[in-house]
Amino acid sequence: MQYRGDNLMSVKRTNRSAAMRILHRSGAMSRKRLAENMGLTPAAITKIVGEMIAEGLLSEGEMLQTGGAGRREILIDLNPDAGIALGVLINTGQVLLSAVRLDGQVLFSEEITIAPQADADRLLPHIVSRLTELTEQNRIDEEKIIGLGIAVRGICSADGELVVNSFGALQQENYPLRARLEKATGFHCVMANNVRALFAAEMFFSREEDGGSQFFLRCEYGIGAALSIEGKIWHGVTEQCAEIGHIPVIRRGGKPCSCGKSGCLETIASPGAIREDALAVLSPTETPNLWKIKEKKGREELSLSDIFSAAQNGDAAVGEIVDRAAEALASALKSVIYLVDPGRIVLYGRMFDEPYYLSRLIAEMQEGVDSGHAVEVKKSAWNQQLEKKAAGLVAVEEFFNQGGIR
Ligand SMILES: [Zn+2]
Structure with a gap:
């Protein structure tokens, strides 16, 4: 470990950053309470807050009546309009462009369909020009833009520069996406893995004082996850925590996976795999309920909801597929419980909005886990709502870390 000193600028950033985090987490408060929270003298807080008010980052608001003498204290708060972050989220076949305020409120978002294995060199100019158009159409003041957050599927390098492998979203490997977008837009860019960005967004909105140790599971295109230890997202030695x-899970004869192997958990337990497996057994005799729905809306339109409803109504072959998927996922999560002993497992993705599937999963999760574990398993309070916010919040987080100094 290398030990380094702090210069005055870094102390200033640290103090401003702490003030922003405390106000974001706890809401408006007096200078006095902020000083107590930060362990600084009232004089130091007055100086810090004064500067930040002058810059527009903080605002003075309501008066708070304190004490018997009727002394009034002014509350200070973060000004959510003080900055705007742009966001680019890249998945297989999809790019989501967005802009958020400092409190994560979405100012615009637009989904663009792209080809799988997209050529990044050709995709980038398209992203940049559309983002510029959206910024103009939504009358966003360029002066207010604090940066651009990038959230991308797959493995990013530890320094946040390269998309090492996006597992089918982009054609290129080891692609310097951050620097290319920074050069093309002129905005400061920060890049993160998409699941970690969603998890960071979840923590941003939950505003919990102590993030504790949590496991965030996201099932959408595939199965992704992220782990936090004492409030900090863990990356792992090769940036692959927690894939x-x-x-x-299948030793021989498993289906090919997007990662290049076969028989991965994702190939039997992801929403895509469940759908594929259910369609493979679709027949008027074996799966009469699912068949009836297919006759009405067409094979291509069969959704995960239709599959769960067919299983619930007695299609045994479909029920087996769903049970096998839930069992495999629960088994992996039980390993997490025993290995990490997290305080909470957060479930994120549309399949967790399906009561039938969720009850199967929770039942499997309880099987064989002793009562000594205090893990809370719960669906995200922002399920399916974080995609539009996550990429922009990557830049907002960086802005908070820098104490709002651009
Ligand atoms: Zn795989």
Whole structure:
């Protein structure tokens, strides 16, 4: 470990950053309470807050009546309009462009369909020009833009520069996406893995004082996850924490996976895999309920909801597929419980909005876990709502870390 000193600028950033985090987490408060929270003298707080008010980052608001003498204290708060972050989220076949305020409120978002294995060199100019158009159409003041957050599927390099492998979203490997977008837009860019960005957004909105140790599981295109230890997201030595979707579960004859292997958890337990497996057994005799729905809306339109409803109504073959998927996922999560002993497992993705599936999963999760574990398993309070916010919040987080100094 290398030990380094702090210069005055870094102390200033640290103090301003702490003030922003406390106000974001706890809401408006007096200078006095902020000083107590930060362990600084009232004089130091007055100086810090004064500067930040002058810059427009903080605002003075309501008066707070304190004490018997009727002394009044002014509350200070973060000004959510003080900055705007742009966001680019890249998944396989999809790019989501967005802009958020400092409190994560979405100012615009637009989904663009792209080809799988997209050529990044050709995709980038398209992203940049559309983002510029959206910024103009939504009358966003360029002066207010604090940066651009990038959230991308797959493995990013530890320094946040390269998309090492996006597992089918982009054609290129080891692509310097951050620097290319920074050069093309002129905005400061920060890049993160998409699941970690969603998890960071979840923590941003939950405003919990102590993030504790949590495991965030996201099932959408595939199965992704992220782990926090004492409030900090853990990356792992090769930036692959926590890719539980690629734990091998079928030893021989498993289906090919997007990662290049076969038989991964994702190939039997992801929403895509459940749908594929259910369609493979679709027949008027074996799966009469699902068949009836197919006759009405067409094979291509069969959704995960239709599959769960067919299983619930007695299609045994479909029920087996769903049970096998829930069992495999629960088994992986039980390993997490025993290995990490997290305080909470957060479930994120549309399949967790399906009561039938969720009850199967929770039942499997309880099987064989002793009562000594205090893990809370719950669906995200912002389920399916964080995609539009996550990429922009990557830049907002960086802005908070820098104490709002651009
Ligand atoms: Zn895999």
